[in-house]
Amino acid sequence: MNLEISDFTFFNPVKIIFGKNKIEELSRYVPSDKKVLIIYGGGSVKRFGTLDRVKAALKNADVGEFGGIEANPTFETCMKAVEKIKAENYDFLLAVGGGSVIDGTKFIAAAAEFEGNPVDLFGKGVGSGKPAESAVPFGSILTLPATASEMNDGAVINFKEKKAKVGFHSRHVFPQFSILEPELTYTLPKRQLANGITDAFIHVLEQYLTYPVGGMVQDEFAEGLLRVLIKIGPDVVDENNHDYNLRANFMWTATLALNRLINRGVPGDWSTHSLGHEITVLNNTDHARTLSAIMPSVMTVRKLKKWDKLVQYAENVWDIRTGTEEEKIDAAILKTIIFFKSIEMPVNLSDVGVNSDDIDTLVSQLEQHGLTALSERGDQTLDVSREIYAHALNTDY
Numbered sequence: 001m002n003l004e005i006s007d008f009t010f011f012n013p014v015k016i017i018f019g020k021n022k023i024e025e026l027s028r029y030v031p032s033d034k035k036v037l038i039i040y041g042g043g044s045v046k047r048f049g050t051l052d053r054v055k056a057a058l059k060n061a062d063v064g065e066f067g068g069i070e071a072n073p074t075f076e077t078c079m080k081a082v083e084k085i086k087a088e089n090y091d092f093l094l095a096v097g098g099g100s101v102i103d104g105t106k107f108i109a110a111a112a113e114f115e116g117n118p119v120d121l122f123g124k125g126v127g128s129g130k131p132a133e134s135a136v137p138f139g140s141i142l143t144l145p146a147t148a149s150e151m152n153d154g155a156v157i158n159f160k161e162k163k164a165k166v167g168f169h170s171r172h173v174f175p176q177f178s179i180l181e182p183e184l185t186y187t188l189p190k191r192q193l194a195n196g197i198t199d200a201f202i203h204v205l206e207q208y209l210t211y212p213v214g215g216m217v218q219d220e221f222a223e224g225l226l227r228v229l230i231k232i233g234p235d236v237v238d239e240n241n242h243d244y245n246l247r248a249n250f251m252w253t254a255t256l257a258l259n260r261l262i263n264r265g266v267p268g269d270w271s272t273h274s275l276g277h278e279i280t281v282l283n284n285t286d287h288a289r290t291l292s293a294i295m296p297s298v299m300t301v302r303k304l305k306k307w308d309k310l311v312q313y314a315e316n317v318w319d320i321r322t323g324t325e326e327e328k329i330d331a332a333i334l335k336t337i338i339f340f341k342s343i344e345m346p347v348n349l350s351d352v353g354v355n356s357d358d359i360d361t362l363v364s365q366l367e368q369h370g371l372t373a374l375s376e377r378g379d380q381t382l383d384v385s386r387e388i389y390a391h392a393l394n395t396d397y
């Protein structure tokens with residue numbers, strides 16, 4: 001089979017404002033004639049003074065607030081923000097938070113201008129999957145590097161009643177700008193820092209660990225990002241280490257991990273995310289912790305399907321140069337596990353509260369959400385997904 005880079009279009013209009021004290025420049029980027037709704041999460045932006053800085057920077061603007069976006073943003077909460085926007089005529093949104101707040105704001109922005117029931121922005125058994133035609137313009141201020149939502153066109157939302165975690169994409173929900181201040185990460189606890197490193201790491205793996213198509217640039221970018229995360233991860237998760245350059249590299253690496261640059265023209269997997277989302281639906285586990293609990297088993301169960309890229313991963317990311325190809329692969333999987341453990345992330349399902357009785361439920365949820373042909377080849381059936389769940393449950397690393 002002749003494998004080669006496929007045709008692609010790359011478009012990313014997000015203005016990144018990166019560095020120290022950039023919140024104070026906010027008025028340059030928010031149009032002066034807009035009524036602005038600031039959207040944030042559970043209150044840390046208040047406790048650490050970020051919200052006060054934002055409001056001071058917008059002191060001459062007409063500003064309102066909507067707080068309470070969850071760590072896994074829910075449709076139900078986001079719709080309350082949509083109601084507020086419509087009732088009070090807000091015409092610019094500002095997300096202040098991590099990926100969950102920015103994801104929630106993307107959905108809110110699209111839902112506020114959607115004709116019909118906004119649930120239909122989503123597919124996979126939740127809605128009809130109708131594309132957004134427009135969205136309220138918005139910007140973001142990133143407080144937790146992890147998802148790259150600050151520089152992409154996607155969002156993932158939880159549905160309590162439907163028991164689903166589903167994403168949507170639209171060119172209308174790129175932020176107009178995103179402010180990235182590395183010093184904002186100084187307030188983050190160890191668990192959130194570890195989640196951010198892990199989320200970025202697995203975002204890269206989902207786009208890289210497939211099969212070779214000769215995407216030399218994409219592979220080099222991906223391998224470089226992985227090596228950076230491995231190098232800085234243990235120091236980043238030290239919540240008392242406020243080395244600016246360390247945190248700056250963390251923030252920019254997480255953004256580049258999923259701003260769509262490294263996946264143009266090459267295959268992508270995303271099965272680890274699909275399996276992980278169902279765990280979050282099951283017991284509300286942190287998104288990144290579901291990923292680290294699943295990924296080693298995806299590597300192991302899907303070894304033959306990902307053989308060539310696993311060898312490449314072993315050699316170019318972990319510098320494993322001796323042994324047979326299979327020995328290299330096994331060593332790379334082990335090093336991945338050791339890396340996750342070094343930043344205190346779970347590496348099997350028992351670590352995230354899943355037991356054997358839950359596997360039928362997880363597989364049933366995959367089927368309900370139409371996730372029956374996953375992976376870069378579309379050949380990860382429900383039986384294979386069950387095997388991955390079982391391996392992740394029964395393996396004690």
